[in-house]
Amino acid sequence: MSRCGLRIVPCALCLVLAACGREARPFDNIPSATANATTPALVQLYAGGVPTGPPPVSPFQQNAWGISEGKRLFDAYNCSGCHAHGGGGIGPALMDDAWIYGNHPANIFETIVEGRPNGMPSFRGKIPDTQVWQLVAFVQSMNGQAPIAALPGRSDHLSGGTPENLRPAVKPVQTGHQ
Amino acid sequence: MTTDETQLRQELERTWAVPRGIIGWFSIVDHRTIGRRYLVTAFVFFGIAGLLAAAMRVQLAWPDSRFMGPDRYNQVFTVHGTAMMFLFAVPVMEGMGVYLVPLMIGTRNIAFPRLNTFSYFVYLFGGITLFAALATNTGPDVGWFSYVPLAGPDYSPGKRADFWAQLITFTEVAALAVAVELVATIFKTRAPGMSLNRIPLFVWSMLVMSFMIIFAMPAVVTSSSFLLLDRLVGTHFYNPAEGGDTLLWQHLFWFFGHPEVYIIFVPALGMVSAIITAFTSRPIFGYTAMVLALVATGFIGFGLWVHHMFATGLPQLGLTYFTAASMIISIPSGVQIFCWIASLWRGRPRFETPLLFALGFIAIFVLGGLSGVTLASVPFDLQVHDTYYVVAHFHYVLLGGAVFPLIGGIYFWFPKITGRMMDDRIGRWSFWTLFIGFNVTFFPMHFLGLMGMPRRVYTYPATMGWGMLNLISSIGAIALVAGGVLLVYNVVRSAAWGVEAGDNPWGADSLEWGTSSPPPVYNFLHIPVVEGRHALWARSEDAPIVTGIRSDTREVLITDVMDAEPSNKADYPNPTIWPFVTAVVTSAFFVGSIFTPWALPVSLPPLTVALVGWFWPKRSDLHTGEERPPALSEARA
Numbered sequence: 001m002s003r004c005g006l007r008i009v010p011c012a013l014c015l016v017l018a019a020c021g022r023e024a025r026p027f028d029n030i031p032s033a034t035a036n037a038t039t040p041a042l043v044q045l046y047a048g049g050v051p052t053g054p055p056p057v058s059p060f061q062q063n064a065w066g067i068s069e070g071k072r073l074f075d076a077y078n079c080s081g082c083h084a085h086g087g088g089g090i091g092p093a094l095m096d097d098a099w100i101y102g103n104h105p106a107n108i109f110e111t112i113v114e115g116r117p118n119g120m121p122s123f124r125g126k127i128p129d130t131q132v133w134q135l136v137a138f139v140q141s142m143n144g145q146a147p148i149a150a151l152p153g154r155s156d157h158l159s160g161g162t163p164e165n166l167r168p169a170v171k172p173v174q175t176g177h178q
Numbered sequence: 179m180t181t182d183e184t185q186l187r188q189e190l191e192r193t194w195a196v197p198r199g200i201i202g203w204f205s206i207v208d209h210r211t212i213g214r215r216y217l218v219t220a221f222v223f224f225g226i227a228g229l230l231a232a233a234m235r236v237q238l239a240w241p242d243s244r245f246m247g248p249d250r251y252n253q254v255f256t257v258h259g260t261a262m263m264f265l266f267a268v269p270v271m272e273g274m275g276v277y278l279v280p281l282m283i284g285t286r287n288i289a290f291p292r293l294n295t296f297s298y299f300v301y302l303f304g305g306i307t308l309f310a311a312l313a314t315n316t317g318p319d320v321g322w323f324s325y326v327p328l329a330g331p332d333y334s335p336g337k338r339a340d341f342w343a344q345l346i347t348f349t350e351v352a353a354l355a356v357a358v359e360l361v362a363t364i365f366k367t368r369a370p371g372m373s374l375n376r377i378p379l380f381v382w383s384m385l386v387m388s389f390m391i392i393f394a395m396p397a398v399v400t401s402s403s404f405l406l407l408d409r410l411v412g413t414h415f416y417n418p419a420e421g422g423d424t425l426l427w428q429h430l431f432w433f434f435g436h437p438e439v440y441i442i443f444v445p446a447l448g449m450v451s452a453i454i455t456a457f458t459s460r461p462i463f464g465y466t467a468m469v470l471a472l473v474a475t476g477f478i479g480f481g482l483w484v485h486h487m488f489a490t491g492l493p494q495l496g497l498t499y500f501t502a503a504s505m506i507i508s509i510p511s512g513v514q515i516f517c518w519i520a521s522l523w524r525g526r527p528r529f530e531t532p533l534l535f536a537l538g539f540i541a542i543f544v545l546g547g548l549s550g551v552t553l554a555s556v557p558f559d560l561q562v563h564d565t566y567y568v569v570a571h572f573h574y575v576l577l578g579g580a581v582f583p584l585i586g587g588i589y590f591w592f593p594k595i596t597g598r599m600m601d602d603r604i605g606r607w608s609f610w611t612l613f614i615g616f617n618v619t620f621f622p623m624h625f626l627g628l629m630g631m632p633r634r635v636y637t638y639p640a641t642m643g644w645g646m647l648n649l650i651s652s653i654g655a656i657a658l659v660a661g662g663v664l665l666v667y668n669v670v671r672s673a674a675w676g677v678e679a680g681d682n683p684w685g686a687d688s689l690e691w692g693t694s695s696p697p698p699v700y701n702f703l704h705i706p707v708v709e710g711r712h713a714l715w716a717r718s719e720d721a722p723i724v725t726g727i728r729s730d731t732r733e734v735l736i737t738d739v740m741d742a743e744p745s746n747k748a749d750y751p752n753p754t755i756w757p758f759v760t761a762v763v764t765s766a767f768f769v770g771s772i773f774t775p776w777a778l779p780v781s782l783p784p785l786t787v788a789l790v791g792w793f794w795p796k797r798s799d800l801h802t803g804e805e806r807p808p809a810l811s812e813a814r815a
Contacts, residue, residue, distance in 0.1 A: 019337075
């Protein structure tokens, strides 16, 4: 058995590096619901702008649980009311490659917290920061901007289209307003 | 020994030789080696799963403990249960069968030897995969039976549940392979004269177990495959909104899951019969009733599965039927218990360690069976479903009903496998430590369940009043660990320095005790002709033997199913690396398909190559030129 074990070590290393981030469930590290700070945003992002300093990254970028929570919150906070399940409606589609305000996680965070022109409300003070980051991770996963092993599968509802883990990854393009 | 016999022995040793070297280690197709590997690997997994249980008991010993967080605890209890049921309980019984059955029925190897080797490596890789997943925080966390929708894509993000589902595939492929081999071996390769009513009760239990595996395992492979497809490919087998059904999972799983516990239990019954026969030096009372009880347990065991689903809102008629069936199954088990008690009563039992474990089994299993019959009653079950009462019940029947006989069997057959006796004094200490530790650990859980403590909770508040019983249970667990350590110490010490055992240190009756300890690579110098139900006790002075089987190739005698009349001869394969290669490719396919459906088309070419290598006919398989020996005759030894 020891000989077989030696062969598994290189494979296990790959698993370790990928799995630690994907499978973490940071239940204990989530602060209880706190309102967003009313201080100005940490990054100076605007449509087409240049970020100053390194912009914050979602802690749930590659985290399967975080993306799954984002999927749950997407319906819970009625994001699907305007964006459907990524196809858009009143709001723009989120599962295509066109990103009006950029697809970096900090851009999407800003979109949710600050709101955007033409109808995107500001959710500052209504959604805690941690949950915003989970929503960010989920929105990014909608067009495959997440490791495929972390993507959600089909949901336990009426089928709303291709599950996230079966969608082809698209190359995001910043379009600005059309 | 005559010069003829010396020459025969040398020829057989050459023909049946076990290959050496690294490549040789992977090429062995000999049932004793594979059986030993199964046993060692299963006990390693048992130890790891036992440590996980110890961690659980530490966590639960006092209220509001933070020794483990909830996520870690979920993984620990799931992997504990999964590893115990799939990586220990069934494989260890199979391992005992793979080692002992060909010896008990008087043949030189198990049927389909290359499949046997393949099954071991698939099992080994499956176990390594599961524990590698646990080590990388990807251990399944959905309970050992992984209900949907908790295990579905919505509520189990990541790959944890997929590792669980593929572990099922690994272990079920291995188990099905061994089951098929055992049925073929038991039906078709027995020594002449060993008609079906003369086979040892252990062999009967292996036969019943194998048939149960063949009928039950496909259900769980189906259910886990559906789960994998739902998660990976977006099917809707378990999605009610799209026409699937969450209860489908429960039915498919428990249609396997209930026979699974009898698959684990039935071989243990066979071991107890073997032990009691040897230590009373008398035939077991009521052989026919014992056989019928085994078969009845196997059949009725398929009609009980819904008792795991009493709380799901089933129709009244279903509840009634499954309550009745769940109570009826206690009858064959009861018959067996009474037959053993009668055997002990009439004989003069020698209370050595194996018999102590058999007696411990009777005590503990009867208690577990009683709590089981109470659980069969729906109104009571609705009160204690998913509480620690159920945990207490199944640990009583599993540890008492399977592990105690297994340990007794280890003490019993260790001299045959290694040629040395285990230390009886340490054996007694280990028995009493395990017996007392087991009861101190699990008896309080009955009360905890009645007090309402649910299963699978990682902690509980102090105000519930469960603290004292949990603490007692955890202290008992210390004794269990100590007993396990004593057992391992005994095994290791005896393997190195134990007293040498002769062929038949216990004076037992079955054929494996009629050859040397450990057996030679060819099992028996002469295949015996069996003259009675207890082969060694019935053997006369000038007992007949089988002649006419070639000793320069791996030729084996095939006999009839019912009366073991010789019918023809078969060629068994020589050592070969291809089963191992096939196992590697198969395992890579299974692990790959956790992550991507492309694993299937990518694996098919190497799998084809491996199977072609496996089945490629060898020049030595062709018998060119020389005539085969005439029909075999029964010469006198």
